[in-house]
Amino acid sequence: DAGITQSPRHKVTETGTPVTLRCHQTENHRYMYWYRQDPGHGLRLIHYSYGVKDTDKGEVSDGYSVSRSKTEDFLLTLESATSSQTSVYFCAISEQDSSYEQYFGPGTRLTVT
Amino acid sequence: GQNIDQPTEMTATEGAIVQINCTYQTSGFNGLFWYQQHAGEAPTFLSYNVLDGLEEKGRFSSFLSRSKGYSYLLLKELQMKDSASYLCAVRDSNYQLIWGAGTKLIIKP
Numbered sequence: 001d002a003g004i005t006q007s008p009r010h011k012v013t014e015t016g017t018p019v020t021l022r023c024h025q026t027e028n029h030r031y032m033y034w035y036r037q038d039p040g041h042g043l044r045l046i047h048y049s050y051g052v053k054d055t056d057k058g059e060v061s062d063g064y065s066v067s068r069s070k071t072e073d074f075l076l077t078l079e080s081a082t083s084s085q086t087s088v089y090f091c092a093i094s095e096q097d098s099s100y101e102q103y104f105g106p107g108t109r110l111t112v113t
Numbered sequence: 114g115q116n117i118d119q120p121t122e123m124t125a126t127e128g129a130i131v132q133i134n135c136t137y138q139t140s141g142f143n144g145l146f147w148y149q150q151h152a153g154e155a156p157t158f159l160s161y162n163v164l165d166g167l168e169e170k171g172r173f174s175s176f177l178s179r180s181k182g183y184s185y186l187l188l189k190e191l192q193m194k195d196s197a198s199y200l201c202a203v204r205d206s207n208y209q210l211i212w213g214a215g216t217k218l219i220i221k222p
Contacts, residue, residue: 040214041214042117042200042202042211042212042213042214042215043156043200043202043210043212044212045209045210058209059209090155090156101146101158101161102158102210103158104155104156104157105155106154106155107154107155
């Protein structure tokens with residue numbers, strides 16, 4: 001299995017607070033992605049990174065920011081959490097662009113009350 | 114807009130064969146993926162099709178028709194452990210993956 005970890009695995013937070021989720025990989029893959037998964041929806045891309053300090057927006061980027069200061073770490077920050085951001089968040093990595101399969105982390109279940 | 118359609122849920126019997134369909138309308142096409150996701154777990158890669166035809170990998174096969182915007186995943190000799198959601202994803206002209214909502218497959222003894 002690809003070496004991808006996410007932390008925390010579960011979090012409950014209050015509306016209006018900032019939250020940071022961490023994705024860590026040991027595969028030295030260039031591409032990293034943040035998705036959210038909600039019932040009735042497919043995985044939706046929030047942001048992705050194609051190298052250190054190189055990031056771009058995905059389909060549902062509003063209210064989220066990311067940073068990648070090292071190859072192995074990709075951080076997702078919710079600036080001011082809202083109840084609509086309650087979801088399961090998955091990090092994924094791929095060796096090249098999305099022409100290659102993506103390997104997913106175990107997910108973070110976030111609840112915003 | 115971009116759209117990927119899959120049945121929400123399917124039921125099949127252990128030992129049987131099941132076909133899960135996926136139709137897509139996307140801005141461009143640069144490949145189609147199938148992933149398996151067990152409840153509470155991460156998706157895992159099953160197959161990738163970029164040319165028309167059938168790709169076989171053990172008990173699983175995936176078919177693609179680009180002219181029809183259609184793919185299916187065929188699972189043979191179903192086992193209880195095949196109970197999972199199956200996700201179809203298409204890579205569009207911008208090389209972004211567009212995901213379907215997934216098909217929940219229930220296997221009964």
